[in-house]
Amino acid sequence: MSSLKEICSGxxxxxxxxxxxxxxxxxxxxxxxxxxxxxxxxxxxxxxLRYFPPELHQLLASxxxxxxxxxxxxxMYRFYPHIEMRAYPIEEYPCKIKSAAAIxxxxxxxxxxxxxxxxxxxxxxxxxxxxxxxxxxxxxxxQYLSEVTEEQTLVMYSGHPLGLFPSHLHAPRLVITNxxxxxxxxxxxxxxxxxxxxxxxxGQMTAGSYCYIGPQGIVHGTVLTVLNAGRRYLGVEDLAGxxxxxxxxxxxxxxxxxxxxxxxxxGIIAEVDxxxxxKRYKQGWLMEITDSLxxxxxxxxxxxxxxxxxxxxxxxxxxxxxLFNYRNARKNKxxxxxxxxxxxxxxxxxxxxxxDTTGELLxxxxxxxxxxxxxxxxxxxxxxxxxxxxxxxMSADPGTFRALVQESLRRQVAAINKLSDKGMFFWxxxxxxxxxxxxxxxDVEKGGANKTEFRYPSYVQxxxxxxxxxxxxxxxxxxxxxxxxxxxTTDLIAASVLEDAIHQGVSTSVxxxxxxxxRWIQEAGRHSLVVGSQARILYSDQKGRVSIAVAINQxxxxxxxxxxxxxSRDHHDVSGTDSPYRETSNxxxxxxFCADMAVQNFVGDAFRGATWxxxxxxxxxxxxxxxxxxxxxxxxxxxxxxxxxKMMLSWDVSNGVARRCWSGNTYAYETIxxxxxxxxxxxxxxxxxVDEGILExxxxx
Numbered sequence: 001m002s003s004l005k006e007i008c009s010g011x012x013x014x015x016x017x018x019x020x021x022x023x024x025x026x027x028x029x030x031x032x033x034x035x036x037x038x039x040x041x042x043x044x045x046x047x048x049l050r051y052f053p054p055e056l057h058q059l060l061a062s063x064x065x066x067x068x069x070x071x072x073x074x075x076m077y078r079f080y081p082h083i084e085m086r087a088y089p090i091e092e093y094p095c096k097i098k099s100a101a102a103i104x105x106x107x108x109x110x111x112x113x114x115x116x117x118x119x120x121x122x123x124x125x126x127x128x129x130x131x132x133x134x135x136x137x138x139x140x141x142x143q144y145l146s147e148v149t150e151e152q153t154l155v156m157y158s159g160h161p162l163g164l165f166p167s168h169l170h171a172p173r174l175v176i177t178n179x180x181x182x183x184x185x186x187x188x189x190x191x192x193x194x195x196x197x198x199x200x201x202x203g204q205m206t207a208g209s210y211c212y213i214g215p216q217g218i219v220h221g222t223v224l225t226v227l228n229a230g231r232r233y234l235g236v237e238d239l240a241g242x243x244x245x246x247x248x249x250x251x252x253x254x255x256x257x258x259x260x261x262x263x264x265x266x267g268i269i270a271e272v273d274x275x276x277x278x279k280r281y282k283q284g285w286l287m288e289i290t291d292s293l294x295x296x297x298x299x300x301x302x303x304x305x306x307x308x309x310x311x312x313x314x315x316x317x318x319x320x321x322x323l324f325n326y327r328n329a330r331k332n333k334x335x336x337x338x339x340x341x342x343x344x345x346x347x348x349x350x351x352x353x354x355x356d357t358t359g360e361l362l363x364x365x366x367x368x369x370x371x372x373x374x375x376x377x378x379x380x381x382x383x384x385x386x387x388x389x390x391x392x393x394m395s396a397d398p399g400t401f402r403a404l405v406q407e408s409l410r411r412q413v414a415a416i417n418k419l420s421d422k423g424m425f426f427w428x429x430x431x432x433x434x435x436x437x438x439x440x441x442x443d444v445e446k447g448g449a450n451k452t453e454f455r456y457p458s459y460v461q462x463x464x465x466x467x468x469x470x471x472x473x474x475x476x477x478x479x480x481x482x483x484x485x486x487x488x489t490t491d492l493i494a495a496s497v498l499e500d501a502i503h504q505g506v507s508t509s510v511x512x513x514x515x516x517x518x519r520w521i522q523e524a525g526r527h528s529l530v531v532g533s534q535a536r537i538l539y540s541d542q543k544g545r546v547s548i549a550v551a552i553n554q555x556x557x558x559x560x561x562x563x564x565x566x567x568s569r570d571h572h573d574v575s576g577t578d579s580p581y582r583e584t585s586n587x588x589x590x591x592x593f594c595a596d597m598a599v600q601n602f603v604g605d606a607f608r609g610a611t612w613x614x615x616x617x618x619x620x621x622x623x624x625x626x627x628x629x630x631x632x633x634x635x636x637x638x639x640x641x642x643x644x645x646k647m648m649l650s651w652d653v654s655n656g657v658a659r660r661c662w663s664g665n666t667y668a669y670e671t672i673x674x675x676x677x678x679x680x681x682x683x684x685x686x687x688x689x690v691d692e693g694i695l696e697x698x699x700x701x
Contacts, residue, residue, distance in 0.1 A: 575656025
């Protein structure tokens, strides 16, 4: 077992570690099919061997070629570290500066097997969200971070550490770009080739920026989404007794089960991957599991569920199946999360069958969180095949697999349409589900709509868009001490800050969001949300983020929090992402496909005090579909950290609110005007309202 000191000492070359290949007992990424030419295969091999001295090339060349042929990528399994991969307390990292140790803490959390989706392939979530492209990069990055000073910056090119470059105290210590491909070549096919050759990488949103915090990272957003879906679609504040059907339990989508329980409804979540299902069950994110559609229906209709104990390992096994009676979970309004081991298309079609044969609509709300940004490489599994059969066909016959995926999407949409026509409310969760369904020929068109609109709304357009325009988004922090008590202290601080803000006076629309967020932060500690690092997510606006950051920094200075705290956010936010089918899908001035905002966000955060910044092609809805920018900011209790937090966090929110204001959003207009009133140095170009009648008159002149 290696130590952190060894991990930070560079590539282990004297001697090289034993090649143990793929580790058994953990999930592995699907085999990729890059379809390289002979010359491209040569480049892939050459590019991988560049990390090693010539005397090792003979040894490594054949095994790297074997990995490329068998798995479609060179991961360098020989160099998989023999250390317990987790977020160690910051004091244990052998670094010259605390900010570098904080980055190491975040990197190792992203690769923790309890957090990462495919840890040995360096995939954190989303099926292909990479931390690095190969293990040589991990070793070099850890070495560089152990050496970096306050007068240097580490530069990352799509997983590759370009090196340490002279900079200055106020510059970021780390600058990351992922997938910055010339636009004409930003296609899926080109990506597969370039990733296989080791020259670019898909960092998702927070995998390639080292800011992922496990499925908790989306729980709060999912809670707010489902709550506001109930308000908008069902006209209720209380979701008790309502049934929410969706799919996906790997990576970020694992949050759906926990969110269903927190909002008080019955959540049924389908998952084809048994390993992902059991992982969430053992972590306490699912209350019950079954592989029977009959039991799913019985649970909703009669409240009876039969658990398949034979699905579990010895630790959870029981000699006899045990019958749980929930006394009709729906009618008695019992909150419950049920994991269905099977394909969601079967579940949707069974719900249609129940509707057709009994006249009873058993579902109120529906969505989907499969990784449809990556539909043909493991992000979406066709209903016609078992999980194992699908994984084999995916690499053996990609064309046939693609056709089956598209047929499955058409079937799924057809079932959803029938249920929706009878009163079930469905929305797109920004995972490119409707986009891929449209490409597959499914009936998702919306007559007379623009290119970003479908038959069903994006959750941004109808549910979360106004929240973003008010400046609210997924603000996060990580306690690098690793001490749960520090996290509890930050929870209390955050709740107190929001309560104080309400007492000082906020608008009615903001007040509701603050109350939702106070409820969340007070509930968070009781729902065992931590997987990996001691982290918390809290949707907040500019005022809330800055105030919470300042209060946490003060608590560090006073010793109430024992070690630095890392601030970040999901790139999925008010200003971090230009994504026409998700974050910017409610921008209707024709600029939804423009990416100035995310790039400006990345640059602006860098010179306003961020500890590190990241800019990605792809994330959430897929390669070539989005540009997003993120940051990490280390609070260490110093006055300098407070100054950075105030300056950077204010810009990080106002940038997006100003853009949304210019596009014509009323909430954003009001929010940015208030921000200008509070800060005389902020001057934003405001749009003038154009009379619709004048436009019609001019166009028909």
